Amino acid sequence: MKFGVNLINFGPGVNQGSLTQWIKESETLGYHLVMTSDHIAITEDVQTRYPAPFYEPISTLGWMAGITKTIEIGTTVLIAPYRHILETAKACATIDQLSSGRLICGFGVGWSHQEYSSLGISFKSRGAITDEYLEALRTLWSQEVASYHGRYVSFENIHTAPSPLRRFPPIWIGGASDAALRRAVKFGDAWHPIRIEMDWFKNSGIPKLNHFAQEAQMPAPRLCPRIKVDVTQSDAPENGRLVGHGSLKQIREDLLELEELGCEYVVLDTYNEDYTSSDHALHGLPLLSILSDSVIDLSSQTVK
Helix, strand or coil, rough: EEEEEEEECCCCCHHHHHHHHHHHHHHCCCCCCEEEEECCCCHHHHHHHEEEEEECCCHHHHHHHHHHCCCCCEECCCCCCCCHHHHHHHHHHEEECCCCCCCCEEEEECCHHHHHHHHCCCCCCHHHHHHHHHHHHHHHHHHHHEEEEEECEEEEEEECCCCCCCCCEEEEEEECCCHHHHHHHCCCCCCCCCCCCCHHHHHHHHHHHHHHHHCCCCCCCEEEEEEEEECCCCCCCCCCCCCEECCCCCCCHHHHHHCCCCCCCCEEECCCCCCCCCCCCCCHHHHHHHHHHHEEECCCECCC
């Protein structure tokens, strides 16, 4: 099981220096992956959760490719309808080439009505648009000259070079709805839910994913959840506890259970949710060292 870090690319105090410190520290400690999130139009509903400045992920990943050497880089997640799929396919292919094949592409449908409205995109159609875009993406990455004709996007005889170095960078699909799970089966290499409860993940989410895979006669996608790490001095109550929340003992047990469930990656959120604080940008960084010292054996990709 590999361990990733969710980069803090938004909020007070975030700048080139803080981004560099997160990325360099993650790579130096031996984490396997750094991912970054996506918003374009910071409307009031987005600002409440993820305040400006918000660093756009695709351009940030291009920069990350140049300042890292071995760590994988990716998105958790790109909101697929926000960009024309020709732009997304070209940008991601270029980043995969320039990073020597280290890109992971996470995709989701998003949640902000206001942001969709600002971008002139139908919120109600976001699932259908995402499905079509992902289908077109596979076409663009599999053919030197690609054509696609759909309801939401059409193109003819597009020369696609450069292709991604790995031809198909891993595609992770976010979301927890039935539609998201079906999307993960049909278009994804992995399912990437966030902030999960263990009981739901083990006894509802994974069985549903496997059911939809069997229904479609396709292999089930790999499991790559993202969890919010919140360390407490004593054990947190188990009722309703999110994976990653509690004492280091509880977090270790969570990670062991995720490992037993066959998770390929676990991406860690370690930031302070007081986004208005001046130390927001670097608040969670020490947790990376604490976890690598006491819970995670990064060299063997397992839990201590």
